[in-house]
Amino acid sequence: MNPVAERPTGGAVNDVVIPKAIELAWGIGEAGTRGPKRGMSLDQVIDAAIEVADAEGLAGLSMSRLAKQLGFTTMSLYRYVDSKDMLVLLLSDRVIGPPPPLDPALQWRDALDAWAFAEFEAIFKHPWWLDIPLAAPPAGPNNMAWLEAGLSAMGQTALPEQAKFQLVMNVSLYVMSRARLVREMMSETPEDDANYPSVLAKVLDPEKFPALTKALAAQVFDLDETDWDVADFRFGLDRLLDGFERYVESYEP
């Protein structure tokens, strides 16, 4: 009845049970010395998974496909990871990578702005990242580093911690939402693109949808311009940060 041996999963420090996935993400796995040497490392598995997803999307990433990539059998992967969900959780932190260093001389608004653009770009290095269903609040080292960078951008302000956190989070949510939109646009065939406004025009009754019809007539849904996406990302981010600015000013009279 050893209470330590009794613990079902994960390691524990000072009565706090750390989920196994988080342990693995931070590399706090106690080695385990007996038995044969491993044929690969968890890092290799994760990196190979990223290769597969880069090539064939998240939907194309199956355990068997990944095993083939590594030259092992499907089931061998389960010696490194408890489940596919856990693998994806590790992926989601690894693939986003660390944030770029932020110039500490920047004012909070410029810093947050740069941070947002950096996240936007980081996402589009592996767009399938957006397909990962977020199950638990992120706790991997890269995710935490991004959060750290965002929070430190707000460090100059006199805001309470709660507010800093909320603002940073909201910027991140904005970036992810926008990235999703852009990805959606990209994934369409040019034919569909051209069709969308005309389909709407056919389907919408101008009497029931006057505002929409007006927007449609103003070619709101036509996205011929080359960098529709970045311009709109810029626009929305500026509005968002305008709102933040007003709030920050209310703390610096």
Place this chain on the structure above:
Amino acid sequence: MNPVAERPTGGAVNDVVIPKAIELAWGIGEAGTRGPKRGMSLDQVIDAAIEVADAEGLAGLSMSRLAKQLGFTTMSLYRYVDSKDMLVLLLSDRVIGPPPPLDPALQWRDALDAWAFAEFEAIFKHPWWLDIPLAAPPAGPNNMAWLEAGLSAMGQTALPEQAKFQLVMNVSLYVMSRARLVREMMSETPEDDANYPSVLAKVLDPEKFPALTKALAAQVFDLDETDWDVADFRFGLDRLLDGFERYVESYEP
């Protein structure tokens, strides 16, 4: 070589091919008169799918599970729908329902605010809606009605249509992101909830994550308060609309 008969899928009006899914969403399916009467209707299928998803989540909605609900065989469903993806697409419009009527006397900010809260509440009537992967830009009647309502809320302003659309869209994206967050919080066991901050505390090196450590010490991640979610939703929305206000004012000197 009849060019009409040659068309592979969907109906067409004036050279614009309407995708079949959109036809079905708007109920523009030409009946098809020959053959036996149908045992059910597409609406019944969709409603049953909503029942299943309400009971067992989107992951629990399989074609066979849905068929059982309806008392038919799995394959019978494919007489109503080309694929599960198409069913889900129809679901995504049906389940969000129509927007509530907006008081036209409201100022744009109050109207948008009410609109955002209404969407927030609508989502939480069927939280699994958030799990639906958005494949194509939404074009169903309910989605369009929500968009119409949002745009008409901005109708009083002097903004160009593009800007109106962007602002409305950004509010909607904010609502969805926040809803995702709240859902994530809800889905956790109270035990995990309590653990998250302490796990972070164990894992984070205060030297490498000073800002995060400070936030952690300020109990930013402790969510004991009863309505944590609504308060933060309110907060972020206010900041967002503050930003909009500044922009709108720049058009009304």
Place this chain on the structure above:
DNA sequence: ATAATCAGTATATAACGTACACAGTTTTAG
């Protein structure tokens, strides 16, 4: 030396979406 622990493999299972062929029903064309 022997027992415990680990690695990778092989096999098997349940669930999934859906292609396909079929039998029965209703409407339309000749």
Place this chain on the structure above:
DNA sequence: CTAAAACTGTGTACGTTATATACTGATTAT
């Protein structure tokens, strides 16, 4: 009025998926 065409729901079958389980063999601690 008959026959063809179009449509319904069903049964069967296939390929994929994640993963449980039992195994063989390697390595190390006792």
